Amino acid sequence: MAPLICWRCFPRAWLCRGARRGPGRHYRAALCAELKEPLAVGEVAPRPVLPHEVRVDVHFCGVNFADILVCHGQYQEKPHLPFTPGMEFSGTVLEIGTDVSTVKEGDRVIGVSHFNAMAEECITDQKTLWQIPEKLPLREAATLPVTYGTAILALEHRAHTQPGETVLVTAAAGATGLAVIDVATNVLRAKGFWKTPRPLVSFLMSSW
Structure with a gap:
C-alpha cells in the first residue's frame, strides 16, 4: 500500500517501531517544531x-495527506507547536485507564489519534481503538x-457503489487511491478504472 521503513530511517512514508519500551520512560517521537520545516526526532x-x-506501544504509523497539511499549517486543525503528527497506527496496548473496558494490556490494536502517533507510543481514547485478529499483520493493519476508512466511506456511504458498476479513480498513486481500488474491486466487486503511473499499474495488474 505504501512504503515501509524502520524508525531509524525516518522520515519517509512510514514509521516503524523499534525496541519495546514501557510506560513511565521517555520515548522517541517525530516533532514538528516549525511549520514547513523537516521533522526532528x-x-x-x-x-x-x-x-x-x-x-499504545506503536509498531507502525501511516503517513497521510492530512499529516503533510498539518505540518504546513494548512489543515483545519492547527495544533500548538511543537506537536507530533500521525493519525493512524497499529501496535499493542501498554496501559489502560481505570474506566477502559474495551481492551486490555497486551492486545493487538489499530487506532486513530489526534496527531500524536508518529512516536514509539501514543495515548488515545478507547473509542478510537479496535482489537485486530492475531493473523492480521500489524504492518498492513496500520x-x-x-x-x-476513507475509501469505505467514499465508496459505500457516499457513492453507494454496487457490484458491476465502474469506479473512476483519478489519483491512484497514493495510499487512499490504492485503498479505493482494493475495496472497489475486491470487496464491492465493481469495475475499476484509474489513472496512476504505468509501472504501478503493471504491478497491480500482476498482483491481481
Whole structure:
C-alpha cells in the first residue's frame, strides 16, 4: 500500500517501531517544531493516561495527506507547536485507564489519534481503538483506520457503489487511491478504472 521503513530511517512514508519500551520512560517521537520545516526526532516525557484513555506501544504509523497539511499549517486543525503528527497506527496496548473496558494490556490494536502517533507510543481514547485478529499483520493493519476508512466511506456511504458498476479513480498513486481500488474491486466487486503511473499499474495488474 505504501512504503515501509524502520524508525531509524525516518522520515519517509512510514514509521516503524523499534525496541519495546514501557510506560513511565521517555520515548522517541517525530516533532514538528516549525511549520514547513523537516521533522526532528526527540525524546518526549510520557503523561498519565486519563480514565478513558489507552497507552499504545506503536509498531507502525501511516503517513497521510492530512499529516503533510498539518505540518504546513494548512489543515483545519492547527495544533500548538511543537506537536507530533500521525493519525493512524497499529501496535499493542501498554496501559489502560481505570474506566477502559474495551481492551486490555497486551492486545493487538489499530487506532486513530489526534496527531500524536508518529512516536514509539501514543495515548488515545478507547473509542478510537479496535482489537485486530492475531493473523492480521500489524504492518498492513496500520492503514485500516484512516486510509481504508476513507475509501469505505467514499465508496459505500457516499457513492453507494454496487457490484458491476465502474469506479473512476483519478489519483491512484497514493495510499487512499490504492485503498479505493482494493475495496472497489475486491470487496464491492465493481469495475475499476484509474489513472496512476504505468509501472504501478503493471504491478497491480500482476498482483491481481
